[in-house]
Amino acid sequence: MRLRLHCQNRLGILRDILDELVAYGVNIQRGEVGGERGNAIYLHCPNLMKLQLQALEPRLTAIPGVFEVRRVSLMPSERQHLELNALLGALEFPVLSVDMHGAIVAANRAAAQLLGVRVDEVPGLALAHYCALDVPALVRGNQARINGLRVRIAEQELLADIAPLTPEHAGEALAGAVLSLHRPAQLGERIYQLRKQELRGFDSIFQSSKAMAAVVREARRMAPLDAPLLIEGETGTGKELLARACHLASPRGQAAFMALNCAALPESMAETELFGYAPGAFAGAREEGKLGLLELTAGGTLFLDSVAEMSPRLQAKLLRFLQDGSFRRVGSDEEIRLDVRVICASQRDLSELCARGAFRQDLYHRLNVLSLHIPPLRECLDGLAPLAAHFLDQASRQIGCPLPTLGEAALASLRSYHWPGNVRQLENVLYQAVSLCEGGQIGAQHIRLPDYGAGHALGDFTLDGTLDEIVGRFEKVVLERLYREHPSSRQLGQRLGVSHTTIANKLRAYGLPRSE
Numbered sequence: 001m002r003l004r005l006h007c008q009n010r011l012g013i014l015r016d017i018l019d020e021l022v023a024y025g026v027n028i029q030r031g032e033v034g035g036e037r038g039n040a041i042y043l044h045c046p047n048l049m050k051l052q053l054q055a056l057e058p059r060l061t062a063i064p065g066v067f068e069v070r071r072v073s074l075m076p077s078e079r080q081h082l083e084l085n086a087l088l089g090a091l092e093f094p095v096l097s098v099d100m101h102g103a104i105v106a107a108n109r110a111a112a113q114l115l116g117v118r119v120d121e122v123p124g125l126a127l128a129h130y131c132a133l134d135v136p137a138l139v140r141g142n143q144a145r146i147n148g149l150r151v152r153i154a155e156q157e158l159l160a161d162i163a164p165l166t167p168e169h170a171g172e173a174l175a176g177a178v179l180s181l182h183r184p185a186q187l188g189e190r191i192y193q194l195r196k197q198e199l200r201g202f203d204s205i206f207q208s209s210k211a212m213a214a215v216v217r218e219a220r221r222m223a224p225l226d227a228p229l230l231i232e233g234e235t236g237t238g239k240e241l242l243a244r245a246c247h248l249a250s251p252r253g254q255a256a257f258m259a260l261n262c263a264a265l266p267e268s269m270a271e272t273e274l275f276g277y278a279p280g281a282f283a284g285a286r287e288e289g290k291l292g293l294l295e296l297t298a299g300g301t302l303f304l305d306s307v308a309e310m311s312p313r314l315q316a317k318l319l320r321f322l323q324d325g326s327f328r329r330v331g332s333d334e335e336i337r338l339d340v341r342v343i344c345a346s347q348r349d350l351s352e353l354c355a356r357g358a359f360r361q362d363l364y365h366r367l368n369v370l371s372l373h374i375p376p377l378r379e380c381l382d383g384l385a386p387l388a389a390h391f392l393d394q395a396s397r398q399i400g401c402p403l404p405t406l407g408e409a410a411l412a413s414l415r416s417y418h419w420p421g422n423v424r425q426l427e428n429v430l431y432q433a434v435s436l437c438e439g440g441q442i443g444a445q446h447i448r449l450p451d452y453g454a455g456h457a458l459g460d461f462t463l464d465g466t467l468d469e470i471v472g473r474f475e476k477v478v479l480e481r482l483y484r485e486h487p488s489s490r491q492l493g494q495r496l497g498v499s500h501t502t503i504a505n506k507l508r509a510y511g512l513p514r515s516e
Contacts, residue, residue: 001048004072005041008065014041016063021045024056034076042075073278073334078288086296097165099176100136102127114154114181130154139164139177151181158183201248205241206390208383211375215242222370223249228322230367231345233374236424239345240303242374247301252341255300258293262314263306271314272330281331294327298338307344307367308353315360318342322366342367349488352500377419377426378485384415384426391427392442395434404437409444417449418485476510479503483512 007013014031021028021043030044048056057069074082094111096104107115107122115122115130127135131153138146139162146162158181165175202220207213222229223246231239240259247257260274276292277285293302304310310318321327326337344367353359377384388406396403410433419425433446464470479492486492489507493500 001045001050001053002072002075003043003045003048003053004070005043005060005066006068006070007039007041007063008067009039010065013063013065017041017043017060017066020056020059020063024052024059026052026056030075032075032077042072044075071334073289073329073332079291082288082291083296086291094179094181096127096179096181097176098127098135098179100139100174102134102136105176111181114156116154133160135162135177135179138162139174153181156183201245205238205245206383206387208386208390209375209380210382211380212383215372215374216245219246219372220249222246222372224251225370226251226341227369228341228367229343229370229372230350231343231372231374232349233345233347234376234420234422235347236422237374237376238423239374240305242372243301243303243343243345246343247303247341250301250341252300256297257301257303258297259303259305260293261305263309267311267313270311271317274314275317275327275329277330278332278334281329285331289329292329294321294338294340295336297340299340301341301343304342304344306346308346308348308350308359312360315363319360319363319366322363349490352488352490377422381415385411387423388414388426388430391430392434394427395431398431399434401434402440404434404439405441407441407443410442410447413444413447413449420485472510475506476512479506479510480512483507 005017007017014033018028026045027047028043029046032042034040034042053069053071060066060069091108092110094114095108096111097106099105104122104125104127107119109119112119112122115125117125127133131151133149133151133153138149142164145164146160149160149162151158151160161180161182163178163180165177167173167175202216205212205216207216219242229243229246231242233239243259244257247253260270262270265273272290272292274292274294276290276295279285279287279289281289304318317327321338321340322342324337325339326335328335350359350364350368354361354364385406388411392406393403414426414429421428429447429449430442432448433442436446436448437443482495483492486495488500489503490500493503496503
């Protein structure tokens, strides 16, 4: 058990606390002093039981200067360790910390994979066994950051950025250096990303179509409001990009923005990623536990993508957090309160899922305080040409080739396509077109579009029967075909200009299956 004692910063108070614990027979494994003015003492007492704490608490609070005794899940050093691991683990490129003897002190998962060892096997390894780079000599000789040094590690050519660990006080020895490693092929991508970061927030969203410009206008008005936001739209429409823009334009813009794809993880893993877990919560868990995304996002914005895929158990825990701002880590009975704004995104119609009992209505109403709907690309073709030109410019910068023009035949091919992958698919198609183009113009032969999900001709219809029967057969095929592109009665109702109730009734009348 870990305790936090809120106390006065006075001489001898720690001795008084320890005397009480020793007299009660409590073994103390570790202690730390925290708080801005040292006004908190943390104690790790692994054998202390809950009933013992209840009896011991009055004796501790009777000590002059001890104001409060409460259980905590982590010591300050444990929390810092977890946060550092979370930050390093989020980096896709290898990062190494090396001391002044050339030994590796710590590394992230990407670096361990590069060296061919587990993360826990890294500390103590000699960097000289993997490359001929003498980091201590470089640091002593330069006393400053070194960027883009070409090195060879584990049979790979890499570019190393070396940042010396400078001591706080002048005259003290250097502690070592941190190495960030990148593949040379990523150089163009890094330059592109740096340029891309010059445009942030809503300025990074291309608004060439009238429909998309209207969505951004609505989003700008909603961004400063500190309430949950629900963003609906098909895959590839830019829901996360819009969520980040809303975060940056809010009073939380300088705080953390964390994202979790609810469809990408099984239920148990999604729960621990979101809420974290207590020390020893289950077999194989870390001894010190794990912080969830909610705690790492404290004061910022949490983005939950594909929220429709969230399990009923997670829906219940998320609902409670939205109601009172509190939650419990997996395997813990400690209540944690946080201030986090939640933005959710879904490809599916949550209101229809609620009607079918596939999503909690109370959670839907909590999430749907503010809402935005991003139209698919096929409904924004008025802005296709400038959007395509924008992606061509991006692709040519990334590839490092002259900017090609878009031929009329190629543009016509783009306009006639149904774009099931929306803007993301258009970006990828044009990137491929630039890589295939050898001249200065992209033609129709460079535009490679898959035909999955494409619409087909409605075919011939027999004219037998009454007018109602003929129209009914035609209407059934129209609904059947369009439902593939608009897989909910609400979306299809918007596409055809009728209510979602009308669409639902017709689907039921024709016996057409509806996606779950």
